[in-house]
Structures are given as structure tokens and as C-alpha cells.
Amino acid sequence: MLELANYINGKHVPAASRKVLPIIEPATGLQYSTVPDSDAVDVDQAVAAAKTAFPAWSAISSHQRSQHLLRLADLIDANVDALARAESIDTGKPLSLARSIDIPRSAANFRFFATAILHTASELHDFDGGGIPGGVPAINYTLRKPRGVAGLISPWNLPLYLLSWKIAPALATGNAVVCKPSEVTPVTASMLGDLASQAGIPAGVLNVVHGTGGSAGAALVQHDDVPAISFTGSTRVGQWIGEHCGARSKRTSLELGGKNPFIVFADADLPKALETAVRAGFTNQGQVCLCGSRLLLHESIAAEFLKEFVARVAALRIGDPLEPSTQQGALTSEAHFHKVVSMVDQARELGGRVLCGGSPLAKSDLPTRCKSGFFFRPTVIEGLSPSCVVEQEEIFGPVVTVQTFSTDEQAIALANCTRYGLAATLFTQNLSRAHALASQLDAGIVWVNCWMVRDLRTPFGGVKQSGVGREGGLEALKFFTEPKNVCISV
DSSP states (O other), X not given: OEEOOEEETTEEEOOTTOOEEEXXXXXXXXXXXXXXXXXXXXXXXXXXXXXXXXXXXHHSOHHHHHXXXXXXXXXXXXXXXXXXXXXXXXXXOOHHHIIIIIHHHHHHHHHHHHHHTTSOOOOEEEEOOTTOTTOOOEEEEEEEEEOSXXXXXXXXXXXXXXXXXXXXXXXXXXXXXXXXXXXXXXXXXXXXXXXHHHTTOOTXXXXXXXXXXXXXXXXXXXXXXXXXXXXXXXXXXXXXXXXXXXXXXOEEEEEOOOOOEEEEOTTSXXXXXXXXXXXXXXXGGGXXXXXXXXXXXXXXXXXXXXXXXXXXXXXXXXXXXXXXXOSBOOOSOHHHHHHHHHHHHHHHHTTOEEEEOOXXXXXXGSOGGGTTSOOBOOEEEEOOOTTSHHHHSOOOSSEEEEEEESSHHHHHXXXXXXXXXXXXXXXXXXXXXXXXXXXXXXXXXXXXXXXXOOOTTSOBOXXXXXXXXXXXXXXXXXXXXXXXXXXXXX
């Protein structure tokens, strides 16, 4: 039985209460680990360690911080097999996916921000008085200083990938951090603490506190010595965090849910659109906030496209995540498994037609090791009203719904008819249409003839109830720093 601990001030320590939570391997349904059930006492210890470490860490040169983070990236690469296996066991995702995407991208996050801080520039304004009464010639420039202790709360679907996406810019800009990973998938965050020590990152600069959102997470959000909170997770929790951070005037970044449209026009490259639609709908068992879970098809190609799409989805290989041939693993927790089952049952009750999948994988179709795992067949559903709960609420599982449209205006109306606005994908070979529709879609990111192409320099986040603020590139560097204008009379 693996026994995880908090990582505070450079050491692995149990929760002060000595309470623990069970960690279940989703592919087997069996407990294989425990993790601290931390509370405000543990968060206080971690914040105190970070607050103490902050002055020295923020005072060293950007080059020195860069070298630490580059060493950490190298160590992630050197331990890719161990990290990928831990990620697969923790989440239920195929080992091949963790090995090829999640862990390499985690290293890439550290490399990107480690080098980005070497190429930042200040804003400068040469002011001539501007005709303002009392105005005199002056030079204004902007300093950006780290905020102090950053609280970072990450989700269970891409544990190390999304945690590193927050840690890297926070540390690069000179902040110390307290991380609260999901209590469902905590292992790689714990491993990262050891790698940070090996990389020479000073004790207290990076701290990891495990536990539930209601206990450890809430204590971190409400801590008076944590001026910045970056959260990725559900819209409901994000709204609670926003309320409490607003009351305390904390800087807040919220990357929340999505119900993303994948729009295919009649003039699209249909073979490429088909291949991409399957990936967009079912990568990581659909447990990606950017998944194209609403397939919108032009009526002239809908029947042909849908027939081939369903055939490809039904052919996806489901099985033990540790097997190289597996394309679809297990859902990450029993509670989430039951949520997906419930949403598909609702779809049937609402008149939806299940074209493939629609049920858990039979135990007889699973290897012996996985008989009690949380496996659900990739599912395609048509015939639902665009306004029904299944079309409006995020399922976050291997479920894609299908609608058809006849005009560009109808496609936009269908795409924008939910409360979310995280991402959208459209396939068309008409460049004018692509530009016009991209500007009209309610989404923080629009992919044209591709999906999940991530340039780390670009701003990432959503509109409406998909979030507040942006991550990535310059946006992340700005979020974790406080701007200060200096005005010098000349």
C-alpha cells in the first residue's frame, strides 16, 4: 500500500491530524494508496513555509530561477516512464497517452516559462505632458514584481500536466507556491516534490498539500497570506472560489467547464474532420475540458459523416490502461462513472437515440485485473433538443451528442446556445467563413481544421461560465506579478 504525504518545506510530512483518504485505482476499483486528509492546520504550515522562502527565491536572478526550472524539466523527462505509469494508474487513462502527451507536456511547461522569463520587456511611455493641466514631460515605465505566495488548485483529469501549467509561471516569476492537487489523483504531484528537491529548488518554494476541496482547498482559498489563487475545475466550485476571493480582493484565475461544439461544414476535408472528431470527442475518455462533446454537422453531409463516425467510435479498443493497445481506459472515479451513467440514462428518457455505446463495459469483456473497474463504452447520441440538460450540461465523459444545421447562422446559434464558452472547433475550407465564424463563436479558443494544437504563448481560458482570466504565455506572467508604474519627471 502506497502511503503518500504532504510536501512542506522540502520534506514529506503526514497531515497534522494523521487522517488519510483512500486512493482507488479506477481500472480495478481497488484501493492502492492513501493520501493525507489535510485541513487548515496543514495549509497554515505550507503557507508559512512558502512565505518564509519567498524573499530569497524572488531575490535571485531570473537566470538562476530559469536554471532550476530547466533542471526540473530534465528530471521529468528522465523519469517519464515512472511518472506516466503513476498517472495511468491514478487516472485510468491509457499508459500510452500519459507517456506520449501528459508527462512530456509537463516538462514542456517548465521549459517554456523557464526561458520566457529571460525575454520579458517593460512597458515604457515617453510622456510630453499631453496637454493635461499640470502635466509635465516624464518617462513612465512598468515594474512587475512577484505577488508572494500563490495558491494553485488543479483537477483530476490531467494531474501533472495542468499542475505544472500553474507551477511553472508562478515559480518563474519569483513566487512561492502551495499546491492542492485533486485528492482523487495525487501521486504525480507528490512525486514532483521529490524532483523539485533534486533540481535544487529551495525548501519552502514549492509545497504540496493533499486533501479535499472542502477542507484543504477552502483553507487555501481563504488564507490571508495567499494573495493569488489559480484554479482549474468545475464551474460550481469556481463560482464559490470567485465569491470568497472577491471578498478578500485576491487575484483570481478560474479555468472552468466546457460544452464545446465541433462544427463540420459541407466543404470540409471530411476524412481529416472524421479523424479529428473522434480524437476530440474521446481522448482521455472524454475527460478533457476542451473535448468536442457536441458534434454539429451540416445537413448535406450529416448522414454519411455520422455513419463513419459511429463506426470509428464503436471500434475504439477499451481495456486495461496499462496495455499498449488500449485506446480507451477507465473513468477516473466511481462517483464520476455514476454521473456519466446517469446522464446517458437521462438522454434516453428525453428521447435521445443511442447510436453506439450507452452502457458500462460488460465484466466479461474486461481482463481479470479490471473486472471491478469503471469502464464506460464510448457513446454517440442523436435526436436531443439543443435546450435539454444533456446538451447543456458538461458530462465530462466518453459521450458525444449530434445536431444538424443548414446555414452558417444556425450553426453559430447552436454552438453558442450553452452557458459555457471554453473552446470551439470548426472544419471548413472556406477561409472567409472560417474568419467570420471564429469571430462570432462564444469561445476563448477556436480551432480551425484542427484540435488541441496548443501554442504556449497564446492566452488560454473561457468566456461566460467557462472561466475568468487567462493562462499561458504573457497572460500567466502578468497574472503572477503585480504591475507598478514608475513616473520620472524629465
